[in-house]
Amino acid sequence: MQQLYVILLLIGLFAFLAIGMYLNKKTPIPAGCELPSMKCEHCVSVSCGYSESNRVQEIKDEIKQSIKTNSGEGENNGNIK
Numbered sequence: 001m002q003q004l005y006v007i008l009l010l011i012g013l014f015a016f017l018a019i020g021m022y023l024n025k026k027t028p029i030p031a032g033c034e035l036p037s038m039k040c041e042h043c044v045s046v047s048c049g050y051s052e053s054n055r056v057q058e059i060k061d062e063i064k065q066s067i068k069t070n071s072g073e074g075e076n077n078g079n080i081k
Helices: 004-028 055-071
Strands: none
Touching: none
């Protein structure tokens, strides 16, 4: 009988989580709510509903370009022995 209670509890918790996620996705963003996180400037998540599909590669390319221009690529600045 205790196993039945545990199984029902787990099913209930899963259902509660699934319903919450569904309602959260369904809820529209209020007008005038401009959050920095909505601009995806600092986020590389590809599973986010707001991210662009190719955003990760774009950010990697920006970082590589920044490293090339700022580090003098290949120069030994005396820190490496």
